[in-house]
Every structure is written in structure tokens, then in C-alpha cells.
Amino acid sequence: MVLFEPLTLPGGATLPNRVAKAAMEESLAGPGQLPDARVEQLYRGWAHGGAGLLITGNVMVDRRALTSPGTILLDADSPLAPFRRWARAASSGGNHVWMQINHPGRQVGSDMPGVAWAPSDVAISLGRHTKRFARPTMMTEADIEATVARFAVTARRAEEAGFHGVQIHAAHGYLLSQFLSPLVNRRTDRWGGSPENRSRLLSSIVRAVRAQVSDGFAIGVKLNTADFQRGGFDLDDAARVIETLGGLGVELVELSGGTVESPASMGSTTDHRRLGREAYFLAFTGQLLESATMPLMLTGGISTRETAERVREQGVAVVGMASALALRPDLPRCWREGSDARVGMARVDWKDRSLAAAGVLAYVRYQLRRLADGKTPRPHASPRRIFLADALAHRRRLRTYRTWLAANPTEVH
Numbered sequence: 001m002v003l004f005e006p007l008t009l010p011g012g013a014t015l016p017n018r019v020a021k022a023a024m025e026e027s028l029a030g031p032g033q034l035p036d037a038r039v040e041q042l043y044r045g046w047a048h049g050g051a052g053l054l055i056t057g058n059v060m061v062d063r064r065a066l067t068s069p070g071t072i073l074l075d076a077d078s079p080l081a082p083f084r085r086w087a088r089a090a091s092s093g094g095n096h097v098w099m100q101i102n103h104p105g106r107q108v109g110s111d112m113p114g115v116a117w118a119p120s121d122v123a124i125s126l127g128r129h130t131k132r133f134a135r136p137t138m139m140t141e142a143d144i145e146a147t148v149a150r151f152a153v154t155a156r157r158a159e160e161a162g163f164h165g166v167q168i169h170a171a172h173g174y175l176l177s178q179f180l181s182p183l184v185n186r187r188t189d190r191w192g193g194s195p196e197n198r199s200r201l202l203s204s205i206v207r208a209v210r211a212q213v214s215d216g217f218a219i220g221v222k223l224n225t226a227d228f229q230r231g232g233f234d235l236d237d238a239a240r241v242i243e244t245l246g247g248l249g250v251e252l253v254e255l256s257g258g259t260v261e262s263p264a265s266m267g268s269t270t271d272h273r274r275l276g277r278e279a280y281f282l283a284f285t286g287q288l289l290e291s292a293t294m295p296l297m298l299t300g301g302i303s304t305r306e307t308a309e310r311v312r313e314q315g316v317a318v319v320g321m322a323s324a325l326a327l328r329p330d331l332p333r334c335w336r337e338g339s340d341a342r343v344g345m346a347r348v349d350w351k352d353r354s355l356a357a358a359g360v361l362a363y364v365r366y367q368l369r370r371l372a373d374g375k376t377p378r379p380h381a382s383p384r385r386i387f388l389a390d391a392l393a394h395r396r397r398l399r400t401y402r403t404w405l406a407a408n409p410t411e412v413h
């Protein structure tokens with residue numbers, strides 16, 4: 001079966017099959033923004049669910065900049081023991097596990113402490129929801145250089161903890177995606193302007209990470225096929241970035257799309273482009289397959305074996321699944337054993353697109369929390385009730401994070 005053939009990456013590591021769990025933000029950090037027993041339970045289930053590669057939810061590189069108050073942090077001062085336990089649990093099925101490492105940039109809530117950085121002073125625009133996000137500050141040269149160093153430190157410590165690789169998050173409107181976007185990056189120095197300059201931060205981070213880790217440690221990148229915003233990062237930009245990454249030793253590029261302003265990763269765009277019902281970005285991969293010298297992975301709404309096999313047959317090396325594995329962690333194993341198992345998610349078809357996107361994320365987090373607690377998912381639970389409960393949980397997590405950050409404001413060098 002095409003999905004369950006092994007894949008040897010350019011660096012020599014071999015994934016046991018072509019199915020990957022893509023990153024989902026669990027918001028399950030324990031005290032000190034660390035992984036705990038619940039995270040281990042969640043990932044142990046996925047490790048025995050049949051996917052050849054697990055990519056963690058985004059782990060932050062800067063304690064002052066989290067995507068949410070429940071996000072896990074790994075920096076220079078984080079104790080490694082919890083991460084070692086996480087890596088062991090997450091690879092206990094004979095699969096590989098990579099840590100996704102990230103900086104949110106301007107995509108942080110206005111209620112969050114810390115910093116909201118961006119390449120330029122360009123705020124998120126979401127109509128009546130704009131005030132939910134912090135007004136960003138343009139990064140200085142020193143801020144940029146420090147951020148490059150933080151990514152490298154987090155990658156090195158991930159290897160020390162037992163992870164097989166890292167995935168650098170340069171998609172979905174987070175910091176590295178912001179630098180790639182001509183809409184957000186209006187700088188006139190060496191970090192902005194031309195496509196080469198806009199991709200300089202990502203290239204610098206890849207080089208810095210490679211210098212800190214061993215040759216056998218895998219480096220992947222998550223990249224948008226497009227931002228799906230008029231005048232933003234587009235398919236031609238993506239092709240150029242992929243070509244550059246090939247010369248830097250990147251071993252797997254995951255293709256996705258969208259930002260918080262245009263949530264294409266959930267099937268909706270502001271530029272009204274038509275996305276598939278499943279495998280949202282498959283129609284955009286042809287040009288990128290031609291540009292790539294490394295294997296490509298495609299994520300976005302894949303939940304059936306038929307679609308997963310179609311993605312592979314069109315030349316994509318790895319099929320990534322996210323929400324489907326929140327509802328059925330053993331879906332890949334079922335497919336490998338010959339079952340045509342499927343999942344059914346509750347529909348979140350609210351008129352307010354921004355609220356609907358937030359509702360989907362809350363619904364998925366709810367299922368992940370159940371799995372982390374050793375319970376079965378509840379696909380038919382009310383998204384509206386889940387959304388309200390998630391908002392209350394966010395406030396509790398925010399109070400905890402505020403208290404911790406005030407007591408531990410910066411890592412010690």
C-alpha cells in the first residue's frame with residue numbers, strides 16, 4: 001500500500017511509513033510551561049496509532065511570546081527531564097517524533113503578557129475582532145539575531161531530549177511567515193524587500209539550527225503554499241523558498257496555507273479561492289513538486305484513506321493528518337490493517353468566519369484533552385458549549401502563565 005512504504009530522508013533517517021500526525025496546538029502545558037503526564041498519555045496513544053512520524057504541537061522558543069498561555073516552552077533554562085519523558089512516550093511505537101518549534105510574532109492575544117513582535121508595525125486586521133490581537137512592535141536587528149539564536153538553542157535541546165528532528169514553523173501567519181509575506185514585511189533593510197531578503201530569517205534559522213545539531217538529526221520546515229490574501233505570499237514565493245531550502249539541507253517541507261486573517265488551513269480564505277473538500281492544498285502542489293529537491297508533505301483536511309492515497313499517488317511523499325487524529329488516533333493503523341475507517345466531526349458553520357475558526361480549534365483541543373485524560377473523543381459534542389468552556393479555561397491558563405512569567409521573566413545566559 002503506497003501509504004505504508006518506508007521513506008528514507010536525504011539525511012539518512014528512514015520513516016517507517018508515509019503517514020504523519022501534523023501539529024495541533026494542544027494547550028496542555030503543565031506548570032512552568034512544561035510537558036507533563038497528560039502530554040505523555042496523548043502522544044503515547046498516537047505513537048501506537050500507526051503514523052510513521054509524529055510532529056508535536058508548536059513548542060515556543062521565547063518565553064515572552066507564546067501562541068497561547070497553555071503552550072509548551074523549551075528554552076535555555078527549561079529542565080530537560082520532562083522533554084525526555086515526552087520524547088520516549090511519543091516514539092514508543094517505533095515511529096519518529098519531531099518537535100515543531102515556533103515564534104508567534106504578532107499573532108498573540110492582546111491579553112497576553114510579554115512581546116508582540118513583527119517584521120514591521122502592521123497589525124492584524126480582523127474587523128470587529130481586531131482588538132483581540134496585540135499591536136505589534138517592529139523588531140530591531142538585535143531582536144532578530146536573538147530570535148535566530150533561540151531557535152537554534154531549542155533545536156539543540158530537543159535533540160538532547162531524544163527527539164529525532166525539528167520542524168521549523170514558517171506557515172500560518174506566525175513570525176517566520178510574517179517575514180515571508182510582502183503584506184506584513186515592509187522593511188527596507190536586509191530582512192525585507194526582495195523575496196531573498198524576506199526569506200533571510202528562515203534561511204538564517206535553518207543554518208543556525210544545522211550548526212547546533214548532529215548530522216543525523218532531521219530538520220523540516222512547515223511552509224504555506226500561499227497566504228490566500230491578495231498581495232501576500234503566493235505560490236511563486238513558495239517555490240523560490242523551497243528551492244532555497246533544498247540547498248540548506250532541509251529534509252522535509254510540509255505544505256499548508258493561510259493565516260489567522262485567512263484561515264485556509266480550515267478550508268476558508270479571504271481571497272475566495274476554491275479549496276478542495278479534503279486535501280485543501282493538493283491543487284497547488286504541482287509547481288512545488290517541480291521545485292523541490294527534498295520530499296514534500298501535504299496537510300489540510302485529509303481524513304479518508306481514499307484521499308490520503310490520492311495525495312501519495314500525485315507525488316507527495318508524506319500525508320499529514322491533524323484533526324482526524326484528534327478523533328481517531330489509531331486511524332493509520334486501521335488503514336494499514338485493511339479497514340476503511342473514517343471520522344466524523346461536528347460542523348462549525350457559524351456565520352462569523354473568525355469565530356468559526358476559533359470554534360474549530362476549541363473543538364479539536366477538547367478532543368485532545370479527553371485523549372490526554374485517557375478518555376475517548378466525543379465527536380458529536382456541542383461546538384458552542386465547547387467554545388464557551390474553552391474561553392473560561394483560557395482565562396485560567398492566562399492567570400497561571402502571567403504569574404509564572406512575572407517570576408521567570410527571561411532565560412539566564
